[in-house]
Amino acid sequence: MSIKKAAAAALVAALGVTTLAACGTDDVREAAGKSGAPAPKTVTLVSHDSFNASKEVLAEFTKQTGFTVKVLKSGDAGEAVNKEILTKGSPQGDVFFGVDNTLLSRALDNGIFVPYAAKGLDRVPAAYRLDKEQRVTPIDSGDICVNYDKKYFADKKLAPPVTFDDLAKPAYRNLLVVENPERSSPGLGFLLGTAAKYGDEGWQDYWTKLKANGVKTVDSWELAYNQEFSGSAGGKQAKGDRPLVVSYASSPPVEVLYGEPQPKVAPTGVSTGTCFRQTEFAGLLNGAKNPEGGKALIDFLISKKFQEDMPLQMFVNPVAKDAALPELFTKHGVVVDKPETMAPEKIAEKRDPWIQQWSSLVLK
Secondary structure (H helix, E strand, O other): OOOOOOHHHHHOOOOOOOOOOOOOHHHHHHHHHOOOOOOOOOOEEOEEEOOOHHHHHHHHHHHHOOOOOEHHHHHHHHHHHHHHHHOOOOOOOOOEEEEEOHHHHHHOOOEEOOOOOOOOOHHHHHHHHHOOOOOOEEEEEEEEEEEEEEEHHHHHOOOOOOOHHHHOOOOHOOOOOEOOOOOHHHHHHHHHHHHHHHHHHHHHHHHHHHHOOOEEEEEEHHHHHHEEEEOHEEEEEEEEEEEEEEOOOOOHHHHHHOOOOOOOOOOEEEEEEEEEEEEEEEEEEEOOOOOOHHHHHHHHHHHHHHHHOOOHHHHOOEEOOOOOHHHHHHHHHHOOOOOEEEHHHHEEEEEEEHHHHHHHEEEE
């Protein structure tokens, strides 16, 4: 929201999450498909690298359904979607989690999902249900926003930026690092946010101003946040010198949770006038070997149990109305009241041309 989730990606190793390879799974499925063979007891979830869930919650799913979850991680969100497109009809697993609204049309147009109306979907607001054919189910949401290093701005006695307009002002020259939208989900979300804000033509003038103001571009969130950004724990160690970075509204709670020692106040803030709303979905893969297990897993992903587990596992917000946020989020997180948004149809039409135009404008 994955916060596709990107903020959680850097924490996967620390949390001890194991990427489970598909080796051996195909043999089980083949046996299950033969006449008289028992139904498969394993359901395989294909996802981007930021997927995480507590062992207790996955054990609860097994207790309720009899299915054991295997997780197959396939790179960042864009890479993972592309792999499923290439294997359409003979997928790597049963359910795909992690396609967001910036890439949704690419997945739907290539037919990698089959329709399924998840049980409990009535608990998810209609605003998140972007596919009328119910080929995907909304699972989480988050806001891609500029984060700032509180200490830097306090030391400089400079007010941190609040809006997109602020970022282009001389006071913030050479302070911002962003991700390449061709390679990065938050980078793409930020580009779409500027297009939503300034219009189909105006966004190019805006990026011309950002370029003139010294914006720096790197290929990934990991590089931007944990290397270039002076406000993150990783950025401090790497001696990053950019106090502004494109990340997530949920990044400040992450800095608190993993701070050593744990700070009482988040060391980073969020420029709430620079945000773009991201929603992540899960879908039953076309050609899944265990469709019943896949349906049960999608039902579970929007259950109150899983939804309340997500914030501290993937640093994203639940979409189910009855799911409560943990205190870490309510105390240190930021509520974005008016994020920029864009219709999926427009993203589908404009995404690739805009990325090409952005590359010509910013990288040359």
